[in-house]
Amino acid sequence: MRIFINECKKALTSPILITLLIVFSAFNIFIIVSSSDHKEELKIVNEIIDKYGREITDDSLKQFEKDIQSDLLGLTEITGKQFESIYDFLDGLRFEEQEQYSDRDWEFFNSLQLKEMYFGMANSIDASYAEIDVQDGARGDLKGYGISGKAAETYLRENEEFAERFNEMVDNEEHKEWFFAGKPYFMHSFLFKTVFLHITIESLLLIVLMTALITTYEFENRTQLLTYSTHRGRKLMKDKLAASLAVSTVISLFLFTITLGTYFFLFDYSHVWKTSISSAFNWENPFPYVTWWDLSVGEFLVAVVVLVFIIQLLFSGLTFALAVIVKNSYTTFFLVAALFILAWLLPTFMPKSSNLFIVTSYTLSTLTMAVSQSFMGSSGLILFKNFEWMTISCWTIITIVFCTITYKRFRKMDIQ
Amino acid sequence: MIVVKDVSKQYGDFTALQNVDLEFGNGLYGLLAPNGAGKTTLIKMLATLISPTKGEIFYNGKNINDMDDQYRERLGYLPQQFGYYKNYSPKQYLLYLAALKGIGKKEALNKIDELLEKVALSDVVNKKMKKFSGGMIQRVGIAQALLNDPEILILDEPTAGLDPKERARFRHLLTDLARDRLVIISTHIVSDIESIANEIIMIRNKQLLYKDSVADICATLNGCVFETTIDYGQLEDFRKNNILLSEKQEYGQMTVRFIHKGNSEDEWTSVPPQLEDVFLYEYRDELEGEN
Ligand SMILES: Nc1ncnc2c1ncn2[C@@H]1O[C@H](COP(=O)(O)OP(=O)(O)OP(=O)(O)O)[C@@H](O)[C@H]1O
Ligand SMILES: [Mg+2]
Numbered sequence: 001m002r003i004f005i006n007e008c009k010k011a012l013t014s015p016i017l018i019t020l021l022i023v024f025s026a027f028n029i030f031i032i033v034s035s036s037d038h039k040e041e042l043k044i045v046n047e048i049i050d051k052y053g054r055e056i057t058d059d060s061l062k063q064f065e066k067d068i069q070s071d072l073l074g075l076t077e078i079t080g081k082q083f084e085s086i087y088d089f090l091d092g093l094r095f096e097e098q099e100q101y102s103d104r105d106w107e108f109f110n111s112l113q114l115k116e117m118y119f120g121m122a123n124s125i126d127a128s129y130a131e132i133d134v135q136d137g138a139r140g141d142l143k144g145y146g147i148s149g150k151a152a153e154t155y156l157r158e159n160e161e162f163a164e165r166f167n168e169m170v171d172n173e174e175h176k177e178w179f180f181a182g183k184p185y186f187m188h189s190f191l192f193k194t195v196f197l198h199i200t201i202e203s204l205l206l207i208v209l210m211t212a213l214i215t216t217y218e219f220e221n222r223t224q225l226l227t228y229s230t231h232r233g234r235k236l237m238k239d240k241l242a243a244s245l246a247v248s249t250v251i252s253l254f255l256f257t258i259t260l261g262t263y264f265f266l267f268d269y270s271h272v273w274k275t276s277i278s279s280a281f282n283w284e285n286p287f288p289y290v291t292w293w294d295l296s297v298g299e300f301l302v303a304v305v306v307l308v309f310i311i312q313l314l315f316s317g318l319t320f321a322l323a324v325i326v327k328n329s330y331t332t333f334f335l336v337a338a339l340f341i342l343a344w345l346l347p348t349f350m351p352k353s354s355n356l357f358i359v360t361s362y363t364l365s366t367l368t369m370a371v372s373q374s375f376m377g378s379s380g381l382i383l384f385k386n387f388e389w390m391t392i393s394c395w396t397i398i399t400i401v402f403c404t405i406t407y408k409r410f411r412k413m414d415i416q
Numbered sequence: 417m418i419v420v421k422d423v424s425k426q427y428g429d430f431t432a433l434q435n436v437d438l439e440f441g442n443g444l445y446g447l448l449a450p451n452g453a454g455k456t457t458l459i460k461m462l463a464t465l466i467s468p469t470k471g472e473i474f475y476n477g478k479n480i481n482d483m484d485d486q487y488r489e490r491l492g493y494l495p496q497q498f499g500y501y502k503n504y505s506p507k508q509y510l511l512y513l514a515a516l517k518g519i520g521k522k523e524a525l526n527k528i529d530e531l532l533e534k535v536a537l538s539d540v541v542n543k544k545m546k547k548f549s550g551g552m553i554q555r556v557g558i559a560q561a562l563l564n565d566p567e568i569l570i571l572d573e574p575t576a577g578l579d580p581k582e583r584a585r586f587r588h589l590l591t592d593l594a595r596d597r598l599v600i601i602s603t604h605i606v607s608d609i610e611s612i613a614n615e616i617i618m619i620r621n622k623q624l625l626y627k628d629s630v631a632d633i634c635a636t637l638n639g640c641v642f643e644t645t646i647d648y649g650q651l652e653d654f655r656k657n658n659i660l661l662s663e664k665q666e667y668g669q670m671t672v673r674f675i676h677k678g679n680s681e682d683e684w685t686s687v688p689p690q691l692e693d694v695f696l697y698e699y700r701d702e703l704e705g706e707n
Contacts, residue, residue: 226513227513230517
């Protein structure tokens with residue numbers, strides 16, 4: 001245990017780690033705060049859910065419509081004119097007239113505008129979803145990416161299954177739940193793409209650096225002859241692996257807590273945790289986000305955090321295995337970075353007509369970069385239902401095998 | 417008891433040691449050979465840091481690599497280049513190494529105080545080692561090797577950087593330690609071990625040359641070592657016919673110590689051979705190459 005703690009200390013007391021953790025946290029907080037102008041507007045969703053319930057039903061929509069009508073009467077009271085919609089009023093508003101209204105009036109206008117927007121979107125759900133043809137979209141994708149042959153077959157087969165899931169999802173009305181409107185606010189991509197990618201890349205950077213540092217510490221400080229001839233000897237590498245994983249956990253936990261803490265402090269998700277992630281409002285791109293499983297926003301968040309955490313531990317393991325052989329922390333760091341990018345680009349080196357094209361996207365790099373679309377069938381070329389667990393399982397095995405081989409080699413290696 | 421059996425070590429194509437056979441019981445062994453002879457190579461094999469390309473090393477009949485930690489827990493080792501962490505104090509560093517040696521914290525703390533006292537570092541126990549002189553660092557290294565009260569103590573050039581006073585103290589310490597354990601120290605400084613080693617081991621041309629007591633090794637040159645006084649001008653001629661060991665200038669004349677096998681001349685005084693003489697004689701080719 002003392003050995004393990006000593007190993008952890010080597011990383012945790014390193015000035016680089018402490019400096020970078022502070023810099024990264026500050027950077028993440030800055031990014032979130034500077035994109036939080038619309039956080040007040042988002043609260044209307046919480047109000048809507050409070051009043052009409054999380055699920056969008058015909059009855060609740062009728063009630064919503066009635067309330068908007070009565071708000072429009074309120075508008076008439078303020079303005080002295082009758083409007084069909086707040087938009088009519090706002091469009092006809094001249095610049096000079098704006099000052100006639102008090103701040104409270106404006107608050108009322110804005111809130112009514114948001115309500116009308118959400119009401120309009122909710123009303124058009126059925127029509128919009130009726131227009132979606134999953135299979136047709138897939139064929140378009142194939143043409144767009146220039147994929148043919150076996151790869152195209154595999155893709156279309158999976159897509160067929162996804163089409164079923166899509167229909168089932170529509171039948172279940174998983175999509176008829178309130179969430180922050182996607183097109184104006186892009187909350188999903190902001191959280192799971194921008195913010196998560198920051199956390200992931202930053203912690204990966206630190207984790208790879210620290211794992212390499214712990215593993216090569218003796219060789220870089222020229223104490224290897226002493227440490228590896230002690231009672232613990234080369235088994236010390238086992239402690240180093242354990243310490244690397246522990247330090248990785250600490251780094252990851254720290255960045256996640258600070259960053260997501262800031263995010264959820266600023267953006268009030270309290271009412272939407274249980275909303276389905278496949279909600280019709282969570283629609284930012286030409287195609288809405290649709291998961292393979294019925295996941296709520298909260299469940300999705302937990303799943304993605306766990307996924308990212310596992311990825312990070314695997315990277316720590318892979319870095320360890322490499323560092324045992326390379327014995328230099330910076331070389332190891334750059335090698336891992338190069339391999340990360342190479343693995344990410346791997347599919348582009350493959351023929352687009354072969355299944356290899358699909359198989360080679362099952363890498364930790366691709367998984368990391370596409371984390372916002374995890375567990376989704378709407379994620380283009382990596383739509384595969386088994387993508388996440390298959391990638392994780394394969395790479396867990398690869399990591400364990402790789403670590404075992406290099407550890408066994410190290411046990412016999414000459415230490416100079 | 418350690419038995420080195422027919423051991424060879426190759427670094428790639430380069431052979432550092434060839435077919436070395438050795439036996440060590442309790443006592444103090446001096447590994448005496450010039451630079452590059454393979455002392456460190458042999459010691460690293462004894463410390464299980466590198467493994468023989470050929471042959472095996474046994475401790476009490478068991479292969480030391482198979483014994484693994486059971487062998488290493490009996491081992492105290494000071495590498496030729498003693499690595500340390502600059503920002504650690506001797507106490508911190510020894511505590512750290514004690515953990516690796518499997519010594520409990522309480523026990524270690526007592527032992528550390530005792531050892532730092534022994535190597536005269538008691539008053540800098542908590543000072544950062546980056547402020548230490550070379551000799552002080554070396555003494556931390558010696559203390560470190562003794563942490564686990566080893567049955568086998570192997571020190572690779574432990575006296576490098578020590579001043580004469582510390583050398584003397586160190587020789588005392590070693591004699592003390594060698595009473596009930598196996599101590600191997602490597603050096604190319606004859607005086608370090610001459611008076612204290614039970615046996616001297618010499619390696620030449622990658623192979624074992626001598627493994628014997630100082631007296632027996634010296635006896636190989638019995639009757640061949642002489643001293644005489646010559647004129648400075650005669651030196652060149654003299655060098656051609658004899659193997660010069662040392663020369664000293666006195667009153668415009670040279671006093672030379674040399675080896676001559678065969679008939680001696682009257683004005684030469686025969687002197688008892690010293691270990692230094694054997695060293696200079698046996699390694700004359702290597703040493704000449706260096707100068
Ligand atoms: N890792 C290595 N790779 C290649 N050659 C090596 C290696 N280590 C040592 N050698 C060579 O093996 C020979 C023996 O080296 P070694 O370090 O054992 O000598 P030594 O007797 O300890 O010398 P010194 O008194 O200078 O410490 C030398 O010629 C050296 O160049
Ligand atoms: Mg050496």
